[in-house]
Amino acid sequence: MARTDTSDPNYYHRVVDCQWACPAHTDVPEYIRLIAQGRYDDAYMLNRESNVFPGILGRVCDRPCEPACRRGRVDDKPVAICRLKRVAADLRDDIRDRLPLVPKQKNGKRVALIGAGCASLTVANDLAPLGYELTMFEQHAAPGGLMRTNIPAFRLPGDVLNEEIDYILDMGVDLRLGTRIESLGALLEEGYDAVFIGTGAPRGKDLDIPGRHDSDRIHIGIDWLESVAFGHLDAIGERVLIIGVGNTAMDCCRTALRLGGKDVKVMARRGRKFFKASEWELEDAEEERVEIVENHSPIAFELADGKLVGMRFARLEYYEDASGKQRSRTIDEVVIPCDDVILAIGQDNAFPFIERDIGLEFGEWDMPVVDRVTFQSTRPGVFFGGDAAFGPENIIWAVAHGHQAAISIHKHCQGESITERLPPTLNLGSRKMGIHEWSYSNDFDPKHRQVVPHVDLGERFRQLSIEVELGFDANLAAAEVERCLNCDIQTVFADDLCIECDACVDICPVDCLMIAADGEENVLRERLKVPARNLSQPLFVSGPLKQTGRVMLKDENICVHCGLCAERCPTAAWDMQKSYVGIPKATDEADRTGEWKKLRKAG
Numbered sequence: 001m002a003r004t005d006t007s008d009p010n011y012y013h014r015v016v017d018c019q020w021a022c023p024a025h026t027d028v029p030e031y032i033r034l035i036a037q038g039r040y041d042d043a044y045m046l047n048r049e050s051n052v053f054p055g056i057l058g059r060v061c062d063r064p065c066e067p068a069c070r071r072g073r074v075d076d077k078p079v080a081i082c083r084l085k086r087v088a089a090d091l092r093d094d095i096r097d098r099l100p101l102v103p104k105q106k107n108g109k110r111v112a113l114i115g116a117g118c119a120s121l122t123v124a125n126d127l128a129p130l131g132y133e134l135t136m137f138e139q140h141a142a143p144g145g146l147m148r149t150n151i152p153a154f155r156l157p158g159d160v161l162n163e164e165i166d167y168i169l170d171m172g173v174d175l176r177l178g179t180r181i182e183s184l185g186a187l188l189e190e191g192y193d194a195v196f197i198g199t200g201a202p203r204g205k206d207l208d209i210p211g212r213h214d215s216d217r218i219h220i221g222i223d224w225l226e227s228v229a230f231g232h233l234d235a236i237g238e239r240v241l242i243i244g245v246g247n248t249a250m251d252c253c254r255t256a257l258r259l260g261g262k263d264v265k266v267m268a269r270r271g272r273k274f275f276k277a278s279e280w281e282l283e284d285a286e287e288e289r290v291e292i293v294e295n296h297s298p299i300a301f302e303l304a305d306g307k308l309v310g311m312r313f314a315r316l317e318y319y320e321d322a323s324g325k326q327r328s329r330t331i332d333e334v335v336i337p338c339d340d341v342i343l344a345i346g347q348d349n350a351f352p353f354i355e356r357d358i359g360l361e362f363g364e365w366d367m368p369v370v371d372r373v374t375f376q377s378t379r380p381g382v383f384f385g386g387d388a389a390f391g392p393e394n395i396i397w398a399v400a401h402g403h404q405a406a407i408s409i410h411k412h413c414q415g416e417s418i419t420e421r422l423p424p425t426l427n428l429g430s431r432k433m434g435i436h437e438w439s440y441s442n443d444f445d446p447k448h449r450q451v452v453p454h455v456d457l458g459e460r461f462r463q464l465s466i467e468v469e470l471g472f473d474a475n476l477a478a479a480e481v482e483r484c485l486n487c488d489i490q491t492v493f494a495d496d497l498c499i500e501c502d503a504c505v506d507i508c509p510v511d512c513l514m515i516a517a518d519g520e521e522n523v524l525r526e527r528l529k530v531p532a533r534n535l536s537q538p539l540f541v542s543g544p545l546k547q548t549g550r551v552m553l554k555d556e557n558i559c560v561h562c563g564l565c566a567e568r569c570p571t572a573a574w575d576m577q578k579s580y581v582g583i584p585k586a587t588d589e590a591d592r593t594g595e596w597k598k599l600r601k602a603g
Helices: 011-016 017-020 028-036 040-050 054-060 081-091 116-129 158-169 184-188 221-229 249-256 279-287 394-415 474-481 502-507 521-527 564-568 586-593 595-602
Strands: 110-114 132-136 174-177 195-199 218-220 239-243 265-269 289-294 295-305 307-320 325-336 340-343 382-384 425-430 432-433 491-493 513-516 539-541 551-555 574-582
Touching: 011 017, 011 425, 011 574, 017 028, 017 054, 017 110, 028 040, 028 081, 028 474, 040 054, 040 081, 040 394, 054 158, 054 249, 054 394, 081 474, 110 116, 116 132, 116 158, 116 195, 116 394, 116 586, 184 195, 195 394, 218 221, 218 382, 221 340, 239 249, 249 265, 249 340, 279 289, 289 425, 295 325, 307 340, 382 394, 491 551, 502 513, 502 564, 513 521, 521 539, 521 551, 564 574
Parallel strands: 110 132, 110 195, 132 174, 195 382, 218 340, 239 265, 239 340, 265 289
Antiparallel strands: 295 307, 307 325, 425 574, 491 574, 513 551, 539 551
């Protein structure tokens, strides 16, 4: 098997499972170590480089990093990465003097941003320091998009949302609230050099069954949450049914409890393993005594004298047919009484403001055709991001889209090819301080995941704005950070220094190392003490060792980065080195061509 190419930035990047899984590629282990040192300001700023909204995402991120966390393969639960992000935000001091500087002299290019949600705000965050004149159009009376309208205040307090949005708007963004764009064609005629569309997926899916249009007590979930967020609605009936079991449904059911709901049920068509809601969202709802009813499919709304009184469901059971496909059959029908029904069965995109004759193509599901690398549409100079680009996702994906779209917008405005982009970079730096000392905590801590404190059940329903999760204090954070396995501290091997003494193989606590005769990858994976059968994780293979021609093998899947191999090696063939993965941003592209330096010099 060919020697592993560790010069490829993606090799060591992939080993850091949490960072690899994060769409914005946040350097998770590094900011966790900064928290361990009490350097909360530095941890916050490192977060902000990639995810832009540490305080917001530390509360409501969908956490793709946590299922990928190596600790979850060694222990029962992953590191509480998301809640540690919040620690950096909660315990930091004022960081305004560390935010990117915006030049007084602009670069002469004007960019319009439609929608003031997370994707558009990320684009603004990246382009304002480069001297772009940015105009942001928002139909609502406040910025934030679905972060404001669809995430309840008891999960995301308004002051946290406002503060991190203001960091960006204060860079000189011309925000025009209460301004709905009715025609993209008309906006383009105003002479903007580029347009970014980050309008989200603003249309909630409906349920067209008998009785749907016969009562005003049947609500679309995201519209209902928006009405609550802007204070247009402050009450609901005592018996509430939520149809759907995604994260929006969880926000709806918990909000209903705070507006007067006494008997709140979430109705799911299938069993729990098929639920779209995050496990922690389900746990929070059930802690508040929301009943989740499985295997019920809606048939009709029941009305009496024009008033909604219940909903009829088919009670289902599931089975596999002869081909192995899962099928359902109706056991019986039931009517569940209710005063209100909230439909939370998904979201759709809507682009009524985009004319279909301006050179912007639409494809399947009436979605714009958007390049997944450049985020440009088929009309040059018009870019999309967030839910508006490829359908409903989550905030961290929208942030990732915003970073990449900002690169494209910058290159487009400067007359450069938007497809010729800087590649990721990788730097390695040794963590050796002595023969048996490293500049990181490499002891395995057996502690279980720390539990985030919550406001008592008796207190949290008094006001809609009472934040339920209290977050980790410094002591809980100090315990949780020690659970991180420092996956970014890489085991770097020098073939020519190895004397094949087997000391590293003998001392490895998880048996992930082996010196063996060369062969094909499938053969080498079986030659380890513990066969490496997780094919989604790479197998490290060295070049031929000088004494016997054998190769050093390492299963990256189970390595816990403890450094014992490097401590034990008599020739320093193993070293523990921190990997810094650089994901280029718009400022990096500008630095390459020198425009940013000129603007900074001019002030």
